[in-house]
Amino acid sequence: MKTDLYIDFDSTIVNSDKSICKIYNNDYKDYDGFVPADWTKHSNWSYKNICPLIHELEDDPIQIIQDYYGSERFFNQLEFYDNAQEIITKLKEKYNVIICTSAFPKNASKKVLWIEEHLTMVDEIITIINKSGNGYGKSRVAMIEDGAIFIDDHPKNLHSTKATHKYLYKFKETDFNGDWDGPVVANWKEIERILLK
Numbered sequence: 067m068k069t070d071l072y073i074d075f076d077s078t079i080v081n082s083d084k085s086i087c088k089i090y091n092n093d094y095k096d097y098d099g100f101v102p103a104d105w106t107k108h109s110n111w112s113y114k115n116i117c118p119l120i121h122e123l124e125d126d127p128i129q130i131i132q133d134y135y136g137s138e139r140f141f142n143q144l145e146f147y148d149n150a151q152e153i154i155t156k157l158k159e160k161y162n163v164i165i166c167t168s169a170f171p172k173n174a175s176k177k178v179l180w181i182e183e184h185l186t187m188v189d190e191i192i193t194i195i196n197k198s199g200n201g202y203g204k205s206r207v208a209m210i211e212d213g214a215i216f217i218d219d220h221p222k223n224l225h226s227t228k229a230t231h232k233y234l235y236k237f238k239e240t241d242f243n244g245d246w247d248g249p250v251v252a253n254w255k256e257i258e259r260i261l262l263k
């Protein structure tokens with residue numbers, strides 16, 4: 067029987083921050099004080115450091131970010147991290163691959179349809195509708211069972227499950243991913259080396 071491999075979606079499989087930056091750079095480019103947002107410098111879940119004009123000019127910045135995440139533009143510009151799509155295809159040979167992701171009411175169906183189109187090999191998606199929009203909500207509770215493998219970019223999600231093998235996807239330092247002393251992977255080639263050896 068194949069081992070269950072749970073994988074987070076945003077900022078683990080796909081470069082969500084890059085897509086958010088593209089939208090911001092388009093929408094705010096004509097405003098005073100605009101500096102192009104650089105996704106490699108993202109470190110804060112509300113994008114305060116790289117998309118400051120949203121926080122300076124909008125009444126409800128979090129709602130704007132949620133709207134971005136729920137927009138057609140977000141999904142149209144969404145890119146995989148390097149090698150993610152090919153390696154997930156290979157992982158499917160050995161593991162039961164399940165995507166486990168938080169979603170907002172506005173982006174849940176679009177996210178599932180994007181996965182359906184671009185990750186056709188994945189046959190199970192667990193979506194947690196998180197209306198607070200803080201990126202983790204009630205975390206993953208204990209739904210990921212003993213014996214499973216779990217990869218996520220947020221330590222809070224990893225801590226909240228009983229998965230036996232947990233890996234932090236740490237592409238870069240952020241102000242929310244420091245609370246982790248377990249195994250870390252920085253890219254999909256590393257995941258391939260560890261899980262397909």
Ligand SMILES: [Mg+2]
Nearest residue numbers: 074076077219
């Ligand atoms: Mg994530």
